[in-house]
Amino acid sequence: MSLLQVENLGVRFGGLQALKSVDLEVQQGEIFGLLGPNGAGKTTLFNVISGLTAASSGSVRWRGACLDGLSSHRIARLGIARTFQNLRLFSSMSCLENVLVGLHQHGRQPSLAALLQTHSFRRREAQLHQQALELLALFQLEASSHQNAASLSYGDRRRLEMARALASRPQLLLLDEPAAGMNPAEKDELQELIRRIRNKFKLTVLIIEHHVPLMLGLCDRLAVLNFGQRIALGSPEQVRRDPAVIEAYLGVGA
Amino acid sequence: MDAGLLEQMLLGALLGLSVYLPLRCGQLSLATPGFFAIGGTVAALLSTREPALAGSGSTYPITSVLLEMAIAAMLTGVLAMGLGRVVLRLRGIYLAIATIALVEILRVVTLNLEFTGGALGIFGIPQPFDSAAGYASFTLALLALICWLCDRLEKTRPGRAMAAIRDDDLAAASQGINTADTKLLAFVLSALVAGITGVVAAHFFNSWNAKLGNFDASITTLAFVVFGGSRTWLGPVFGGLLLTALPELLRPVGDLRLIVFGVVILVGPLFFPQGVVTPELLKTLKRRIRLPPTPTAQGGKP
Numbered sequence: 001m002s003l004l005q006v007e008n009l010g011v012r013f014g015g016l017q018a019l020k021s022v023d024l025e026v027q028q029g030e031i032f033g034l035l036g037p038n039g040a041g042k043t044t045l046f047n048v049i050s051g052l053t054a055a056s057s058g059s060v061r062w063r064g065a066c067l068d069g070l071s072s073h074r075i076a077r078l079g080i081a082r083t084f085q086n087l088r089l090f091s092s093m094s095c096l097e098n099v100l101v102g103l104h105q106h107g108r109q110p111s112l113a114a115l116l117q118t119h120s121f122r123r124r125e126a127q128l129h130q131q132a133l134e135l136l137a138l139f140q141l142e143a144s145s146h147q148n149a150a151s152l153s154y155g156d157r158r159r160l161e162m163a164r165a166l167a168s169r170p171q172l173l174l175l176d177e178p179a180a181g182m183n184p185a186e187k188d189e190l191q192e193l194i195r196r197i198r199n200k201f202k203l204t205v206l207i208i209e210h211h212v213p214l215m216l217g218l219c220d221r222l223a224v225l226n227f228g229q230r231i232a233l234g235s236p237e238q239v240r241r242d243p244a245v246i247e248a249y250l251g252v253g254a
Numbered sequence: 255m256d257a258g259l260l261e262q263m264l265l266g267a268l269l270g271l272s273v274y275l276p277l278r279c280g281q282l283s284l285a286t287p288g289f290f291a292i293g294g295t296v297a298a299l300l301s302t303r304e305p306a307l308a309g310s311g312s313t314y315p316i317t318s319v320l321l322e323m324a325i326a327a328m329l330t331g332v333l334a335m336g337l338g339r340v341v342l343r344l345r346g347i348y349l350a351i352a353t354i355a356l357v358e359i360l361r362v363v364t365l366n367l368e369f370t371g372g373a374l375g376i377f378g379i380p381q382p383f384d385s386a387a388g389y390a391s392f393t394l395a396l397l398a399l400i401c402w403l404c405d406r407l408e409k410t411r412p413g414r415a416m417a418a419i420r421d422d423d424l425a426a427a428s429q430g431i432n433t434a435d436t437k438l439l440a441f442v443l444s445a446l447v448a449g450i451t452g453v454v455a456a457h458f459f460n461s462w463n464a465k466l467g468n469f470d471a472s473i474t475t476l477a478f479v480v481f482g483g484s485r486t487w488l489g490p491v492f493g494g495l496l497l498t499a500l501p502e503l504l505r506p507v508g509d510l511r512l513i514v515f516g517v518v519i520l521v522g523p524l525f526f527p528q529g530v531v532t533p534e535l536l537k538t539l540k541r542r543i544r545l546p547p548t549p550t551a552q553g554g555k556p
Contacts, residue, residue, distance in 0.1 A: 050428060076430035088425035090418050092485070101418045105430040107411045114410040115403070168430055 102167025270490030291467025293452020375463025483529020
């Protein structure tokens with residue numbers, strides 16, 4: 001069974017058909033890319049999967065179970081984490097605290113122990129801090145762990161958001177334009193980093209990105225959306241040669 | 255200092271904490287005076303109408319006050335849970351307006367009901383303490399307890415979740431935080447604090463009427479938090495203590511005091527947009543206090 005199934009998905013915002021009968025299957029362990037011009041519906045698809053937007057028709061299945069109508073925190077608890085295209089960090093908190101919030105689901109402790117600061121409570125809190133620091137180190141952010149998240153450079157903020165998403169120990173990671181605002185060297189590093197975390201955490205990654213060379217080099221499979229419809233699906237090589245894709249990006253007769 | 259004024263300041267600090275709790279997860283609720291009024295009315299009714307609570311001594315038994323607090327907490331808690339489910343769907347200023355409406359509804363109902371004494375209210379509420387100093391020590395203990403609970407809340411998982419919701423509701427939900435339940439928790443805690451504060455206030459004031467929980471009180475208590483700061487529990491405590499004391503302390507300057515008071519409230523947010531007490535300020539203070547003397551061995555933390 002595939003990990004994530006998107007079946008005949010449609011989303012309508014008033015007169016705008018943002019997604020129209022989209023079908024996708026994401027297999028366990030793969031890096032699956034979503035390409036498409038601006039306004040193609042890529043982020044809308046992410047929002048439906050993570051429970052922020054309701055589907056108008058069709059459904060999303062996670063390991064065969066329907067996700068329709070589940071609120072976003074329930075979906076996050078099932079093991080689906082995401083980052084946001086326009087960065088949604090907790091800006092009044094330090095980097096460490098941002099990641100600690102990501103560890104929310106795993107930090108549950110008896111209230112009485114928390115009130116009385118028992119030995120076991122403090123040990124568990126120390127463990128959580130350690131885990132958060134390790135995640136920050138993985139993204140080379142350990143030096144700024146006590147710095148305010150809002151004070152980081154753009155690239156660092158993108159990495160911090162990934163660290164926070166990973167803290168919830170997801171099985172599926174949705175990355176919405178992780179390379180936006182990064183310089184070429186950072187983009188190369190990012191490609192390496194995404195591969196590394198996929199292997200280290202046995203993740204499945206669904207990624208939206210405009211930088212085509214990065215996507216062709218990184219993804220196992222790609223889907224291309226245009227005007228809310230899936231126009232191509234396959235290996236990077238297949239997608240690159242697809243006439244429909246060439247037409248969407250370059251126009252007819254190119 | 256006059257113990258009566260101290261008692262009023264402590265009550266102000268408690269009400270400040272009640273406004274602070276929902277604000278800590280970004281919810282601007284002005285319902286505090288409503289729950290405060292429920293607590294006061296409960297205490298006034300029970301202590302004047304229920305002979306079993308009166309005891310045999312010359313003063314009203316403290317256990318009866320504690321019992322009233324438990325009943326007021328239960329009542330406000332249940333009400334806040336039911337109401338919170340509905341009103342917490344609103345955001346920002348809309349939530350503020352809905353909670354003001356709640357305060358007004360409660361005030362008008364209390365004003366028109368026979369058994370709450372109508373416009374005159376309830377008089378002769380029995381005294382558990384002989385002096386204002388007795389009240390002040392009791393309230394100080396209560397404030398200390400609630401401050402301690404708030405401190406623990408801030409430093410643990412639900413507190414982190416609240417701060418996350420305040421920064422970004424959507425992102426918090428995407429981290430697996432049940433935002434609706436967390437906001438409700440803060441709203442209910444706020445109601446509990448206001449309710450039990452109302453019980454103490456009713457005994458202290460000796461009489462209770464509908465005017466004590468009105469729109470003015472909503473704004474005054476909000477000012478405590480805006481002035482003091484809403485990022486740590488010390489903010490509303492500081493704001494509540496200072497802004498309750500200020501009109502009294504300024505009495506020597508006569509009618510000018512109202513102007514001075516207004517200027518303080520205006521200038522506070524202008525120079526301290528986050529409130530006077532912020533986590534950054536506390537960090538700096540801690541560092542300053544630690545630096546001059548030689549580091550002690552028992553400090554523990556590097």
